[in-house]
Amino acid sequence: QDAPIPDTTTENGHRILLSHVDGDGFPSRAELPGTPFSAEVLLEQVFKAIDLPHTVSIIEGEISAAGLYSELAEELEAIARSIFALPNVEIASHSFSHPFFWSRRDDVDASDTLYGLGLPIPGYDTNVQREIVGSIEYINRHLAPEGKRAKVFLWTGDAIPSADTVAIVNELGIANLNGGNTQIRNARPSITNISPQSRWTPEGYQIFAPMMNENIYTNDWTGPFNGFSRVTETFDLTDRPRRLKPLSIYYHFYSGTKPQALRALLDVYENALARPHTAMYISEYAARVQGFHSARIRRRNDGAWLVDRLGALRTLPLTMGQPALPESRHVAGWQQVDESLYLHLTADNASIVFSDASTVPRLKEANGFIDHWQPSAAYKRIELRIHAYEPVEFSVVARTPCRLVLADGSEIRPITNGSTQYFSLQVADTGNTVLHCN
Numbered sequence: 562q563d564a565p566i567p568d569t570t571t572e573n574g575h576r577i578l579l580s581h582v583d584g585d586g587f588p589s590r591a592e593l594p595g596t597p598f599s600a601e602v603l604l605e606q607v608f609k610a611i612d613l614p615h616t617v618s619i620i621e622g623e624i625s626a627a628g629l630y631s632e633l634a635e636e637l638e639a640i641a642r643s644i645f646a647l648p649n650v651e652i653a654s655h656s657f658s659h660p661f662f663w664s665r666r667d668d669v670d671a672s673d674t675l676y677g678l679g680l681p682i683p684g685y686d687t688n689v690q691r692e693i694v695g696s697i698e699y700i701n702r703h704l705a706p707e708g709k710r711a712k713v714f715l716w717t718g719d720a721i722p723s724a725d726t727v728a729i730v731n732e733l734g735i736a737n738l739n740g741g742n743t744q745i746r747n748a749r750p751s752i753t754n755i756s757p758q759s760r761w762t763p764e765g766y767q768i769f770a771p772m773m774n775e776n777i778y779t780n781d782w783t784g785p786f787n788g789f790s791r792v793t794e795t796f797d798l799t800d801r802p803r804r805l806k807p808l809s810i811y812y813h814f815y816s817g818t819k820p821q822a823l824r825a826l827l828d829v830y831e832n833a834l835a836r837p838h839t840a841m842y843i844s845e846y847a848a849r850v851q852g853f854h855s856a857r858i859r860r861r862n863d864g865a866w867l868v869d870r871l872g873a874l875r876t877l878p879l880t881m882g883q884p885a886l887p888e889s890r891h892v893a894g895w896q897q898v899d900e901s902l903y904l905h906l907t908a909d910n911a912s913i914v915f916s917d918a919s920t921v922p923r924l925k926e927a928n929g930f931i932d933h934w935q936p937s938a939a940y941k942r943i944e945l946r947i948h949a950y951e952p953v954e955f956s957v958v959a960r961t962p963c964r965l966v967l968a969d970g971s972e973i974r975p976i977t978n979g980s981t982q983y984f985s986l987q988v989a990d991t992g993n994t995v996l997h998c999n
Contacts (some may be wrong), residue, residue, distance in 0.1 A: 565866050565877040565904070565913060567856045569758055569849045570807045571839075572876060573905045573955075574896030574926030576800065577807035578838035579771065579846055580830075581616040581738070583715055584655035586815025587623050588630050588637055599817035600640045606823065608647055611830055614950050616843035617644055618653035618715045619704070621696045622680045628657075629680060638704060646706045649950070651842040653713035654696040658682050661718030663689075663726055679718070693729050712844045715739045716767070728764035736847035741769025743806060744777050746794045755805055758850050766854060768847045771809035772799070775816055775826070782815065787825040789816070793832045804898060807846065808833050839928050840950045848873035852909070869910035875931070877904040877911070886921050886940070888914035893934045894923030894958070907934040920960060922998045925981060927955035933993070941999040948990040956983045963998040967991070 570577060582603070590596040608615050622628035624637035645652050658679045679687060688695075693714055700711045713736045716722060720740030730737040741756035760767040775789035776782055789812065799806035810829055816822045852872030859867045868877060878901040884892055891911040895902040904913070905924050921940035924931075929949025936943045947953050956975075957963055963982050965973040975982035 563879065563881040564860070565858060565868055565879045567853045567858075567868075567871060567874050568804075568876040568878050568903065569846070569853050569874065570804050570876075571878075571898070571903050572841070573839060573893075573924065573929070573931065574898070574903055575837045575839040575928055576804065577846060577849075578613070578810075578833055578836075578840040579616075579807055579843055580613055580810040580840075581653070581713075581715065581770070581843045582618060583717075583739075583774065583811075583813045584618045584620040584623060585659065585813040586818060587619055587641070588633055589815050589818045591818045592820060598637070598640060599814045600637070600644065602817035602823065603814060604640065604644050606817075607826070607830070608644060608650055611834075612649055612951070613830075613834075613840050614649055614651065614842045614845075615647075616651040616653050616713055616715075618655035618713070619700070620655045620657070620659050620680070620717075621699050622656075622658045622682050622685075625699060625703075628682060641704045642706070645700075645704055645709065651713065651844060652700060652705055652709060652711040653715050653843070654693070654700055654711055655715045656692045656717045657696045657699075658685060658687060658692065659717045660687055660692060663716065663719065663722040689726055689729065693726070694733065697733060697735070712736060712842070713738060713847070720767075722762075722767060724762035724764040727762050727767055731765045736768065736844040738768045738843050738847055739770050740767055741771075742773060743769075743771060743799070744773045744795060745798045746791055747798070750798060752805075755799065758806075758853070766851065768850050770811050771806045771846075772796075772811060774811040774813060775822065776813065779822070786819045786821040789822065790825040790828055792829055796833065796836070802899065808836065808838060837926070837928070839930075841930075845873065849875075864915060866913040867911075868906075868913070871906070871909040874909070875906045877906060877913075878902065879904060879913070882915050883919060884913045885916040886919045886923055886936075888916060893931060894925055896926045905931065907931050922957050922959035922961075922963065922996070925956045925958050927953070929953050929955075929989070941997065943996040943998070944993070945996055946991055946993055950989060952989055953986045953991055954984065956981050957996065957998070958982075959998045961998050963996055965991075966995045966997060968993050 587600045589599045626634040660679045716739035745754035778788040852874030855870045857870045891908040893905045933946040
């Protein structure tokens with residue numbers, strides 16, 4: 562039957578935009594003048610140049626004195642510190658030795674695999690605690706700036722951890738992500754090329770990467786090295802005719818080693834940024850997937866829907882009509898996406914009541930997160946606060962002219978197109994503001 566369904570692809574009407582980097586290739590030299598480390602290339606041309614949330618990881622065994630390149634450790638660690646100090650970078654670990662198998666190491670012959678079993682660090686036998694807990698402690702003690710800590714563990718290799726291994730990450734209180742195999746393209750336009758958003762284990766969920774990385778689009782990094790540009794086909798095919806995935810830019814540090822790969826990566830960012838989006842960190846997305854699994858949905862005898870236990874998730878698509886906003890609770894508005902209304906919630910619970918079509922002002926879309934949304938009884942005045950990782954933009958649908966009054970008393974007038982009124986600010990946080998519509 563038709564029912565509200567928690568959704569992890571969209572936030573306030575805009576498709577979620579994610580960017581995360583596996584640590585592989587951090588110390589590789591780029592085919593560029595001066596042969597800088599690939600990490601230096603991405604630091605300057607991506608993380609500093611593109612002011613979006615980036616979740617960035619390192620492999621301890623690639624950059625520390627305990628790893629393969631101890632003679633470079635001082636230089637490589639300095640680069641990692643510069644990356645992790647950026648305000649738009651979330652810190653992640655990609656393990657100590659990059660195990661290629663998490664659940665079936667004993668029955669795999671390294672000579673039969675493309676990559677072996679992991680980095681050949683002298684004197685080291687793979688230990689799951691060292692891979693996860695040890696690498697996180699190393700990052701927090703030696704690379705993270707004061708007041709900032711690792712928030713994500715990114716699975717390596719086959720990315721199929723056992724339940725006990727997932728439990729280790731959960732005990733650290735950080736998010737886990739990677740795995741899955743979403744790589745639908747124009748040449749392979751089948752829904753069977755789209756993975757679920759997570760994998761259940763008895764110790765909790767493994768969160769899958771929404772889309773695959775450039776290794777897949779470049780035929781295991783054998784070429785063409787600009788192959789990652791085809792991920793935009795995946796962007797399209799997971800949006801229409803049904804929105805099934807957020808926008809996801811997922812790659813390795815070795816994308817900074819080849820000019821063709823770097824150009825493709827920058828083109829992918831440009832393509833994603835041109836689409837309506839709400840950018841967030843991987844840890845924030847993972848929290849929404851957890852909310853999808855914990856959500857509870859019930860229907861009252863009078864036809865109203867009750868939703869709770871959403872955690873960080875704030876989007877509910879539905880197809881059974883438009884809710885009545887004054888009678889509903891914790892619903893700011895909606896955006897039509899194909900056949901569905903994507904409801905924008907303001908809390909981790911909501912009640913959705915259907916009656917005559919609402920005529921009161923509603924939020925249509927926003928590129929950020931709702932911190933506060935409190936309408937007056939007559940909906941002529943709405944106290945609100947929205948923050949984003951980019952300058953805030955939002956629109957409302959109202960029958961009367963609206964104006965936004967900022968905390969300092971200044972006003973912002975919208976650009977109007979019919980009943981839709983568009984507000985654009987120069988800052989990433991509206992502060993405590995008031996929307997007047999009368």
